Amino acid sequence: MTMSTPEERPGEAFTEAAAEAVRTSVMAFRLVMAIADAVRRQQQKKAGRENELLDAEKASAETSEEVKRFLPDDIATALLEGADWPQLAQQLMALKAAGVDLEAMLPRVGEITVTVRDQVAANAEKVKRAGTEEWAKALRETLPAGPVREAILSSPAWPEMARTMATLNDRGVDVRAILASAYEEGVGVDQAVGKVLAAAEVPTTSRDATLSYGPLTVGLDIPKDLDLGDRERALRQLAIESENPKFVRMVREAMPGAEREADLLVSARHWPLVAARMADMESKGQPVAEHLARLSKDPSWQEGPQSQMGRRLVQAAVDALRKPVGAPAGPGPRVSTAAARSTSPSVGPTKAAKGAAPSTPGVAAHREAGPAPKSGKTR
Template sequence: MTMPYPGEPFAEAVGEAVQASTMAVRLVLAVADAVRRAAQRRTGGERQLPPVDQALPEAAGDVKARLVPDVAWALMSGPDWPAMAQQLVALRQAGVDLDHFLPQVGGIAVAVRDAVAADSARVAAGRTQEWARVLRATVPAGPVREAILSSPIWPEIAATMKELHDHGIDVRRVLAAAYAEGLGVDRAVGRTLNAPQRSAAAPSRDAVLSYGPLTVGLDLPKDLDLGNRRRALAQLGVSQAENGRFVRWVHEAMPGREREAGLLVGSRQWPLLAARMARMQDDGRSVPDHLVRLMRDRGWEAGPVSQLTARLIHATVAALHRPTHDDLASGPVVTSAARASSAAAGPPPSRTRGTALTGPGTAPHRAPVPRPGTGRSR
């Protein structure tokens, strides 16, 4: 049987959720059929199920018209569809209004499908999050790390890393070797395309203008491109699953301020804020505990509407830098030790002070990947 809704493949990623919804439909039908039989027996006239050849076309029309396409297709493609079709037609013959009954069943199926899908997404995100942290700690910012995190097969890559780890393999050592090979591939392809090497290029405008309190200690690639959000997140080592979680945390920290939260997460500098949150997670710090300051200290509310986004960004930088127990702090604390933790080749301290968004200077960059076993390389 072909799928009745072309263009929407029955992918493995959603297959489990849809199959769970069909199980719920089977359960409801089984209960309804048992009730039908018992009710007919009480009146002394239990009726047998209609013939399969009669029930199939009649039930198919009802299911296609009253259930969502993916659930309908999964039901009709299952091995027990003929028996289910007989049950449906028998219910109609017994006086059940399928125009009311089937939409109710469909609502149950959709609720089950969405619940299973949400749980699967949560589990998958949790599995990749751990390995995104390992990747950030091992592979320098640049084309190799960007390619890994932005790849459509990143979940499979993360699963492979976990499998290697479960077999006792030092995943960081493998990643270090893979980085070296990947960098060679990137350069070879660049030569073939007659393109200039990224490593030889001057820092991008985004990389230069981003240096400041927001990026202290972060892994800032020389060719940072904040105009392409998906790429910028990958350049900064933030997976899509992590980014989605950070966006949710901002909205949860600003209840009733959906517009302001939307301006913040939609800003050009958002990937830098997301990278800061990812770094805080790697260091074992609770990002939500810092974000609550956005509603406690609402200085960002005062001022021209045209500058609201900039004020929100500044307030978020301050909230992320300030210790959670320090309610009197007025801004980000950027100590000389913190500046020293920034990757080498950054400007000297006298040239790095300024705002997070417009301060001049050269962005810090990662040195080549360290030998395995040296711990985090930031």
Template sequence: MATPVEGDPFAEAVGEAVQTAVMSVRLITAIADAVRRHQQRQKRGAEEELPPADEAKDEAKKELKDLLPVDISGALMASADWPQLAQQLMALKRAGVDLEQLMPRIGEIAVTVRDGVAGNEARVAREGTGEWEKMLRETLPAGPVREAILSSPTWPDIAATMARLDERGIDVRKILASAHDEGVGVDQAVAKVLAAGEAPTTSRDALLAYGPMTKDLDLPKDLDLSHRERALRQLSIGPRENEHFVRMVREAMPGRDREVDLMVAAKHWPLVAARIAKMDDAGLPVREHLAGLMKDTSWQEARGSQLGSRLIQAATHVLSHPPGEAPPMGRPKVSTSAARSQSSTVGPSKAQAAKQSAPDASAVATDRPGLRPPSRGRGR
């Protein structure tokens, strides 16, 4: 595309198109950087500092040579926020992202935007940035990319950029879909570097949860159910999503607020939320599934603190079967030998006591099948 000449209306339109393309590059880079930060916070508890601006500018200039169209790269480097953009790009490179693969793909998106603006005379009225979170959730599947964007301190800037692109007639949903794919790549690249040299062990919570509650779910090996917020983050469920899922359960169990509160307070609630999220993403009728909780109320037989756990099992049960076709839940089995050994009237024999003092390793191996290697985490 020709370099714009001041005073020439056509050239000015071209210049505006290039600046809009630059905005799309900033948007995708900001999303990629948000994913990098999110990964590092999850794995290390803190994100790495950005490299010095002067150093980053020089390095980024060399990296971008021949990776972006000349007019777009020139406009990027001439912009006031070039130092910040350069820092983000170099932080991505140091985190393990291959810029020689990432930038040409971003360049293709930018060229599409540039050419779209140049040929588009109709302008769409700008909407408030508060609408963009709703659009983001509708456009992007739940997962590390979407959660990274919404939890990023730069989210207001990202939303404002989306609004400006939309104002100029650009299909923001299409750009976000492309940015999501690049964000997934960034997430995997950063995770790979962070995992290098580590020998992760399966947490106790992941081992104990393995079974019906986690069937078909991607379970992180370091699952920590003792910390509710951390567990939800590990399963890529944001606070608002969690609140939405709780409301869905309340609607399915009218007049049973106490029981719902006990279920949500139970340790394994994040696993139910993860299953609801996966089904919701797939467009399955979650509410119709949850309605089964009021059809088979055998969970009411539990008492006290056991009621919440029993409801967790019941919710998993109805969510795992077609609506209205879930068979009655089996009652928890009671071990007569275990009950006899704990009875206040019948004491255990010496043989029983000796057996109880030394756990049977083979029984443990039988009751707890090996945890399948999980993938990156929940995705849509």
């Protein structure tokens, strides 16, 4: 048997540590998928409409390209080569069939797996066991009461989820941070499935329209039933479906050497609102490209947790677009949503008819005080 030299062993240790980091990130992916699937099943079970899973082979064929597209190569390869990939593919297809937008969800889950991979790699020499944890207690302390926490604890897969949490914790991963991120995905799944099940009900102001009210949408008209969970529909609702590829290209051109970050921005959930602002600025003859150039001149969005990069990029893009050309580079002032709501001349999110000014003051959502435009389509 050939013995490795001292020079070879450190390289082997590094390779093994990197492989361990990828394996752990795959475990995190499985955990998030298990939580999302538990929420889907709970919603559909309550409605008596739980769907049968798609054939494993067909599900694998239909989802493998999406996984390769939205996840890092090393993590995607490990997932697709795993023995349980057919079951994961079935879960993904079940979520898609239930109304979840995988093109929006997978990049966010990808951010979680990258964070886990990097945490394990950085803590490879500090791995230690912390003993038995009360993961149900940790779950209740981390997540608010509601359908997501209920779905996790009542799921038949809960014991396996708890074992996974313990293993991730042993490997130096911040499990509570994963749970907090996975909770947002669970809420999204709950809403997406509930939306499909309640499609026949009379629509009310959507959660996306309500939560987006403020700096993201000031000066814009947004529909009352805005649906950011469905990228294609959101672009249609904002009347920018055909213009979106151009705006994506403009962002990438404004961020040379930061292709991955540019992709995070244009794949972020709130990207349609950023694109809508770009379209609104173009219609007013404003230099959109000059505004976007600030993303490279002021890279303060790089500061902070990697898992929140997409959100910071959205905020930075909105700040860059709203700040007048010629203003000093630097992070713009943060506007409180509550303050914006209290001082806005609008009374709530609505969608104005094309070419028509509001008949009474304060009915066009997110429109700043001033004369109505004489021409141009309403966004």
